[in-house]
Structure formats: C-alpha cells, structure tokens
Amino acid sequence: MIGPQTLVFLLIGASILLILVVVIRPSITASREGKIIAFLALFIVPLVAAGIGASEHMERSEQTQFCLSCHIMEPYGRSLYVDDPAYIPAAHFQNHRIPPDKACYTCHTDYAMFGTIHAKLEGLHHVYVDWFGTPMNPIRLYQPYNNRECLHCHSGARSFEDSPTHTAMMGDLKSNKISCTTSGCHDTFHNVNQLGHVKFWKPTE
C-alpha cells in the first residue's frame, strides 16, 4: 500500500518532469495544447503539490517527535516517562489516554473553533522565539490551562462523571471558575526541574 508520503514524492517527481518539458522546450507554448500543458505545469500542478506538501507538514507538526525536535522541549519529552501516576502528562502518555504519537498536541491545542489554527500559530511563535528571541525560563503557558481541554475527553466519561467530587463542581469546572490543574486536585505536571529526582518508566520493546 502506498503511503501519503510516497504519494507526495510521486506527485513532486511528476510535477518536476512536467515542468522540465516546458523548461527544455518553451516553444511548445506556441500551440494551444502547449499553452494548456504550460498552464498545468507552471500553475495548477505546483499549486496542488505545494498544497499537499503543506497539508503533510501540518499533519506532521502535530506529532510528539516534531515538538520534541527543539532542544528546549527535551526535558518535557522526558517528563512523559516519569514513573509516577501523579504526573498527569506522564500518566496520560503511558496509559495511552492520549495518542502517544500526538501527545503534546492533544493536550495543548484549543478545542474551540479555529483551535487548530491557533495552535499552529502559537507553534510558529515558539519557533520564532526559540531561534531569534530568548525563550522563557522556565517555560510557561501563554494563558492559564483551560478546563475545556481536559473536558474535551473526560466529559461524558464514566470514571469522570461517576465521581461525586466532579459532579458537585461540574458547573464551576465547565465555566473555569475552578481549575482542574491549579486548584490542588491534579496539579503535578511536567515538573522538569524535578526530573533529576524521579524514577523513569522504560517501555518494553
């Protein structure tokens, strides 16, 4: 089965061959058919190839490996392997409560209209700051973590809904009056400054 990446490479190869025809023999544009070939080769096909390439890059930018490719994010990647269920990201990652290959994106995107676009723009900002500016030390979220991101998965889940504590404060959780992450209930996150003092989980091959 041909994967999407192979298809992109095939399309790129075909586009280059088509363009080469026009580059080597531009005189073909004297005829009507030649004009059509030139229009396809120099306008339509490159647009399609660039669009598919951009889509592939967007898809890849959601992967954990992509986020961790920046040196500054390395400890955050390590924190996903902390052997302590109190570490919320590690527990979610290790128990596949989130897709492990999209771990960062799943929790740090906005589950709102245009949330994906917002997350991508923030990602571009991260890259800009990492290369041309001075990143925050320690890294902090731009805005407080929104309960909406937790409730996107947990709302409606039996283990969450059956908890009398959650039920009693559901309204406040939904309106962000009480934070899931900072009100003392689930407040252990990446804690990268503590990574020297914790045990790590080693996944079996």
Add this chain to the structure above:
Amino acid sequence: MLRKLRLSGILLILGLMVEALSLCWNNALSFMSFVVVGGIFFASGILLFLYSLVSSNEANS
C-alpha cells in the same frame, strides 16, 4: 516570454525540490524551510508565470 517561462519553471522545480527535501525530516527546521524557502520559490515561480501571461498579452495587443 519564453525566457520568463523557463525561469518560472526553474524556480518551481527548486521549490518542489525544497519541498521534497523538507519532507525527509520531521522537525521545526524542515517545516520552516518548506514554508520560507519553498514558499518563496513557489510564489515567485507562479507569479512570474502569471506575469509572463499578462506581459505576452500586452505585447500581442
């Protein structure tokens, strides 16, 4: 016009090659090279092609 078509084709080939290369890796650098370098080649190639159409029409009229 033919020269512009050639140049436009070469720019687009360069853009496509940058795209192909950028897809060989999965990191921020490859993404940015696709967006910035590839984007410049693609945009200039396509705009030059469109300009060649307009300028040839002007010459004909």
